[in-house]
Amino acid sequence: MPLGQLYGIGVGPGDPELLTRKAYRILQDVKVIFTPQGKGGREGIALSIIKELIPPSSQVISLHLPMTQNKELLEKSWQEGAAQIYEVLQEQNCAFVTIGDCLLYSTYSYLIAALRSIDKTVQIESIPGITSFAAAASAANVALAEGTEPLLIVPALGETEKLRSYLKSFPNLVLMKGASSFEQIYKILEEEGRLSSSYYISRCGLSGEVIQKDLRLLQGQELDYLSLLLVKKGGLPVD
Ligand SMILES: C[S@@+](CC[C@H](N)C(=O)[O-])C[C@H]1O[C@@H](n2cnc3c(N)ncnc32)[C@H](O)[C@@H]1O
The missing domain is CATH 3.30.950.10 (Tetrapyrrole methylase, C-terminal domain)
Known part of the structure; x- marks a missing residue:
């Protein structure tokens, strides 16, 4: 089975109506959606923005990506997150959602670097969001x-x-x-x-x-x- 593709989706800053049509379409298509876990294990903001818009059957996986200055801890969390995404990609496409634009001050850029260090052939498509x-x-x-x-x-x-x-x-x-x-x-x-x-x-x-x-x-x-x-x-x- 060919490796799935990762979609990195910027979901905008808050108003679900600011999600792009492309982001919406992809969120209807993928069955697995990764999202950063919120503070203290709570629901993350990116998930709260899209949760009314995704099919109820979607599997949502929260990644623990701590906000810390500890570089070792950060790198460990990016590696672990990338490994979880890579596991899903063995079987299907999946998405990672993040607030605002996905490539502006976002953990997403570190995650895709970690994913590429696992497998540089992995297909990634980034969908910009409103900053x-x-x-x-x-x-x-x-x-x-x-x-x-x-x-x-x-x-x-x-x-x-x-x-x-x-x-x-x-x-x-x-x-x-x-x-x-x-x-x-x-x-x-x-x-x-x-x-x-x-x-x-x-x-x-x-x-x-x-x-x-x-x-x-x-x-x-x-x-x-x-x-x-x-x-x-x-x-x-x-x-
Ligand atoms: C990690 S950065 C994420 C930036 C995001 N990727 C973007 O495109 O705007 C977090 C910072 O973005 C800004 N931010 C994100 N969402 C916001 C919102 N809904 N209202 C005001 N500022 C926000 C704040 O300055 C916050 O400290």
């Missing part, structure tokens, strides 16, 4: 970039000097993964005069969505991991 920042810009009705302006997309993990230099160089920024560094980010935005041209969007398209233009109101709060900042410079090109 969280595209959906967030729409939710806030704010342009990501205009005319000839550049746009920087960056994980804001608390490297303050780097952020300061990005703010000096770019008129438009998307700061992702910054929830736990918010107080530091806030301070720098304030110092660089960008506080009032920033938007905070959290859980875009999911229950509990927040779109906040006044960042002062977020100070001292514990922010959701699924949040980002769109930082603008008044929509005008940099001088």
Whole structure:
């Protein structure tokens, strides 16, 4: 029997209506769907986005892909996940679903590298999804970039000097993964005069969505991991 094919599917940031038609079609066709397990063994976000749309007979397998800085643990989880996928591919096609786009800051890219290290002939098709920042810009009705302006997309993990230099160089920024560094980010935005041209969007398209233009109101709060900042410079090109 020929080896099955893996479909990596970006399911968008939250609203199931933002799933592409191609992703929907493939999710009807495959019988096995892999998904990252949520925090504490709970249902993952990617699964919660598609679960009403998949046939009830689909087999859903949650992979334990921990969010940790421990490289050894991470590599072990990617290898184990890839091995589980490879086992299913012996018999049939299957899909791996992930939030937003599948190739933007996603475990999916590490999983396919691990899968290729098991068997480099394995067929993989990646289906792009709407990114969280595209959906967030729409939710806030704010342009990501205009005319000839550049746009920087960056994980804001608390490297303050780097952020300061990005703010000096770019008129438009998307700061992702910054929830736990918010107080530091806030301070720098304030110092660089960008506080009032920033938007905070959290859980875009999911229950509990927040779109906040006044960042002062977020100070001292514990922010959701699924949040980002769109930082603008008044929509005008940099001088
Ligand atoms: C591991 S990255 C995944 C990015 C995803 N692949 C994408 O295309 O947007 C997780 C980060 O994406 C952003 N994110 C994902 N979903 C989001 C949502 N529904 N609302 C706001 N931000 C979201 C947050 O910055 C979060 O920390």
